[in-house]
Amino acid sequence: MSDRKRYAVVGTGSRVVMFLDAIAGTYASTSQLVGLCDVSQTRMAWHNNRLAEKFQQSPLPTYVADDFENMVRETKPQVVIVTSIDATHHEYIIRAMKLGCDVICEKPMTTDAHKVRAIFDAIEQTGRSLRVSFNYRYAPHTTLVRNLIQQGLIGRPLACDMQWVLDTSHGADYFRRWHSEFDKSGGLLVHKSTHHFDIINWWLGSYPQRVFAIGDRKFYGPTGEGKTKPPEAFRFNWQDHTDQSQLYQGQAQVESGYQRDRDVFGDHVTIPDTMAITAQYRNGVVFNYSLLAYSPWEGFRTSVTGTDGRIELYSKHGSHIFTAAGDAELAAQQSSGDETKLTLFPMFQNPRDVPIPHAQGAHGGGDPVMLEQIFSDSPPSDPFHRAATHIDGAASILMGIAANESIATGQVVDVDSLFPLPAVSSEV
Numbered sequence: 242m243s244d245r246k247r248y249a250v251v252g253t254g255s256r257v258v259m260f261l262d263a264i265a266g267t268y269a270s271t272s273q274l275v276g277l278c279d280v281s282q283t284r285m286a287w288h289n290n291r292l293a294e295k296f297q298q299s300p301l302p303t304y305v306a307d308d309f310e311n312m313v314r315e316t317k318p319q320v321v322i323v324t325s326i327d328a329t330h331h332e333y334i335i336r337a338m339k340l341g342c343d344v345i346c347e348k349p350m351t352t353d354a355h356k357v358r359a360i361f362d363a364i365e366q367t368g369r370s371l372r373v374s375f376n377y378r379y380a381p382h383t384t385l386v387r388n389l390i391q392q393g394l395i396g397r398p399l400a401c402d403m404q405w406v407l408d409t410s411h412g413a414d415y416f417r418r419w420h421s422e423f424d425k426s427g428g429l430l431v432h433k434s435t436h437h438f439d440i441i442n443w444w445l446g447s448y449p450q451r452v453f454a455i456g457d458r459k460f461y462g463p464t465g466e467g468k469t470k471p472p473e474a475f476r477f478n479w480q481d482h483t484d485q486s487q488l489y490q491g492q493a494q495v496e497s498g499y500q501r502d503r504d505v506f507g508d509h510v511t512i513p514d515t516m517a518i519t520a521q522y523r524n525g526v527v528f529n530y531s532l533l534a535y536s537p538w539e540g541f542r543t544s545v546t547g548t549d550g551r552i553e554l555y556s557k558h559g560s561h562i563f564t565a566a567g568d569a570e571l572a573a574q575q576s577s578g579d580e581t582k583l584t585l586f587p588m589f590q591n592p593r594d595v596p597i598p599h600a601q602g603a604h605g606g607g608d609p610v611m612l613e614q615i616f617s618d619s620p621p622s623d624p625f626h627r628a629a630t631h632i633d634g635a636a637s638i639l640m641g642i643a644a645n646e647s648i649a650t651g652q653v654v655d656v657d658s659l660f661p662l663p664a665v666s667s668e669v
Contacts, residue, residue, distance in 0.1 A: 249276040249318035249342075251309055251333045252325030253284045255488055256347060259608055260322050261288060265296040268616035276316035278304045279325075283493040309333065313340045320345060327432055328425045331356035338369040345372045345615065349435040350634030352427035354642055354659040357635050361660075364631055372615070373634035375439045378627040379607035379614070381598040382581050383440050386545065386552055387625050389595070390444055394585060396549030398445055401528045403543040405437055409467075412514070412534030413475045416461040416505040421512055428512035430456070430641035434532055437541075439629065439637035444545060447524040448636045448662050453653045454644035456513035460535040461505045465514075467535060468506050477502040518644050551586040636662055 248264055250257055264272040274292075277285045285303040292298035304312040313321065313336075321337035323330050323346045331351040334344050350373050351357055364371060377383055390398065407415075415433070419425045426432040442448055460467040467475070479486045479502070487493075489501035503509060514534040521527055540557035557580045586592040600606025614620045614628060639662070643654040656662070 245271055245273040246320065247273050247275045247316070247318045248320050248322055249278065249312055249316050250274070250322045250324065251278040251306075251312075252323060252347075253277055253279040253281070253288050254324065255485060257288070257322070257324040258291075259612070260324070260345075261292060262295075263612040263616050265292050265298050267612070269296070271618040272616050274298065274301055275318050276302045276304060276312045278306060278309050278312050280306045280498075281493045281496040283491070283496055284488050287487050287493075310336060310340060313337060313342060318342055323347065326419055326425055327427060328352050331360050334360055334371060335363040338363045338367040338371075341367075341369070343370045343372075345374060346634070347374055348439075348634070349373075349427065349431050349638045349641075350631065351638065352425075352431050352642075354639070357639070357642075357660050360631060361635070371631040371634070373629045373631065373637075374611060374615075375436065375627075375629040375633065375637070376607040376611045377436045377440055378443055378625075378629065379610035381600045381606055382554060382556065382583060383444075383607075384625055384627070385583060385595065385597060386554055387444055389552055389585060390545065390547075391625075394550060394587065395545060395547035395552055396588075398524075398526050398545050398547045400546045401441055401445065401526055401544065403437060403441065403528075403530045403541060405434075405530075405532050405541040406536035406539060407433075407532075407534045408536050408539040409474065411539055412536065413461070413505050414477065415512075415534060416510055416514070417475075417477055417503050418501060419499060421461075421503075421505075421510045423511040426512065427638070427641065428456075428645060429514075429532060429534060430454070430516055430518075430644045431638050434516075434530070434641050435634075435637045437530070437532075438640040439633060441528060441530075442633065442636050442640075443627075445522055445524065445526050447522040447526065449520045449528070449640045449643065449656050450523045451653055451655055452518060452520045452640060452643035452647055454516065454518045454647040456516040456644070456648040458510065458513055459515045461514050462510035463506060463508055465506050465510075475505045513648070516644070516648075518640070520640065520643075548588075550588045550590075553584045553586065554582070556581040632663060635660065 264274050279285050289300045302316060321342045321344050323333045323344060325333060327349055330346055334346060337344050420432055516532045518530040538557055542555050544551055544553045581597055583595045583597055584592050585595050639656050639659055642659055643656050646654045
């Protein structure tokens, strides 16, 4: 078993469970957990207890955040998985690389252009690799759109639209948590939209060039219109999320200073909840995007129109609030009204619905496929090139960073003025 790849983790909130379960469970024959690092000893102990119960995993060495480098030196991981607060991703990426490790990072890669540059410098100096976990790329419906475009069924893409809405359960959750503080998350245009922009970049085989955006706090925050609604409608339901309670309340809150369930109309809210972008890509495609965080339903509508036709994708899904171990009954209730539809409109021909393969797992079935690509010692070949590099990670957040700059200045922002990305070799 000594030839198993060694992984250490920094950041042990609920999101890390996906990685821990893959390494300790499905891919235990080729992968090995060697250490946990976090600001909260309580959270690390909770994960150790869960791993012991579920996988008979021996207790992992735990290290408080200040001892991150000691963890790497003592446990000797080959790969560090970074799932800490967004604004700290760059710190752990860079420190891990300088200590000789490759890195897997939860999205977004980081939160501003200066940190992007620091990460690229570290990669150049150390020669280490960084993979960003964009699981939406692996969902059947998004992969199918990529496939149809690659086949040339709509010709050369000219325009793209995406409207994404978060319901008042999921949307409000961003305004309870640290995500509501701009300096920690970069706002939803970085934290959440990085998923969406990465999909578009990947579909189009290009990167954003010029960005104009508007954004405002209309529903949440101290003056939000949502204050006229019943306050209890916006509270986190700890009863349905017992794992979250164990991870974030009590001693864990004392150790971390992190309040999981703040008032969504509090003064801590410094990010917009209503956003719209118009952008132009390097290959000339015009892109329109909007994001709302207070819709009665959750999902998205998106389209890509080309010289020979149009693809339209619609998805309505249950609210995606992650719980650590997962609540199967709650998940089933949330997904009971799920609906996804993909339609191809060839130019001068009748439209046709395109069947979407069914898949199990979070993010539309994308998580299990991505985890196999990351942790399997012999993953299936991937003709869709879904593995996301640091360049992909930068391209997705630079759309959001440019949009934030545009909101602040009222001006169109040239993305290369923030950080010049390399040329794309696979432009459609």
